[in-house]
Amino acid sequence: DVKVTQSSRYLVKRTGEKVFLECVQDMDHENMFWYRQDPGLGLRLIYFSYDVKMKEKGDIPEGYSVSREKKERFSLILESASTNQTSMYLCASSADRGTYEQYFGPGTRLTVT
Amino acid sequence: AQKITQTQPGMFVQEKEAVTLDCTYDTSDPSYGLFWYKQPSSGEMIFLIYQGSYDQQNATEGRYSLNFQKARKSANLVISASQLGDSAMYFCAVPHSPSPGGTSYGKLTFGQGTILTVHP
Numbered sequence: 001d002v003k004v005t006q007s008s009r010y011l012v013k014r015t016g017e018k019v020f021l022e023c024v025q026d027m028d029h030e031n032m033f034w035y036r037q038d039p040g041l042g043l044r045l046i047y048f049s050y051d052v053k054m055k056e057k058g059d060i061p062e063g064y065s066v067s068r069e070k071k072e073r074f075s076l077i078l079e080s081a082s083t084n085q086t087s088m089y090l091c092a093s094s095a096d097r098g099t100y101e102q103y104f105g106p107g108t109r110l111t112v113t
Numbered sequence: 114a115q116k117i118t119q120t121q122p123g124m125f126v127q128e129k130e131a132v133t134l135d136c137t138y139d140t141s142d143p144s145y146g147l148f149w150y151k152q153p154s155s156g157e158m159i160f161l162i163y164q165g166s167y168d169q170q171n172a173t174e175g176r177y178s179l180n181f182q183k184a185r186k187s188a189n190l191v192i193s194a195s196q197l198g199d200s201a202m203y204f205c206a207v208p209h210s211p212s213p214g215g216t217s218y219g220k221l222t223f224g225q226g227t228i229l230t231v232h233p
Contacts, residue, residue: 041225
């Protein structure tokens with residue numbers, strides 16, 4: 001079974017804090033993705049990575065950065081959290097650049113106060 | 114760029130009845146496929162069913178089936194014999210169309226989602 005895990009299910013941070021969201025997959029997948037999910041907007045892609053140290057911006061990268069130092073781990077960083085970054089964050093992985101089926105983690109519900 | 118639309122923010126169905134969740138898409142990629150995912154209240158997205166654009170027959174997976182109508186650019190999810198555990202958010206998604214010479218890297222574009230509530 002593919003397993004994608006995220007470091008926290010719920011997180012509360014203060015405005016201006018630096019926030020790290022961690023995602024780990026155990027299936028040697030090449031691609032990893034970070035989405036945020038907001039009511040009425042579906043899932044929007046923040047960043048994705050197709051290899052170690054390789055990353056590309058998604059549709060809404062502003063205010064976020066990512067890191068992929070190891071194949072199994074993909075981190076999302078909020079350099080200075082703001083209240084409009086309160087959201088559900090979902091991590092996903094897929095096998096390779098030609099495979100579209102994505103496997104998701106349980107999500108992190110982040111609240112910025 | 115492709116666009117995917119789910120026009121039903123919420124749907125209600127009686128237990129044991131069938132329900133259809135709508136999804137329309139607009140993509141320039143001739144080799145697209147379409148995915149449906151389920152998201153229970155726990156938050157994890159669960160893959161349900163996939164159909165490629167060249168598949169001749171509509172995909173089925175247990176109680177889930179896809180009603181693919183290419184002329185209308187729609188790929189609706191049909192859930193037969195609804196169960197209480199089917200109450201969840203449902204998303205359809207299409208592969209991202211890369212720019213000329215580019216690679217999609219397995220990206221998906223998701224619809225806005227439909228909340229399904231199954232009543233006993």
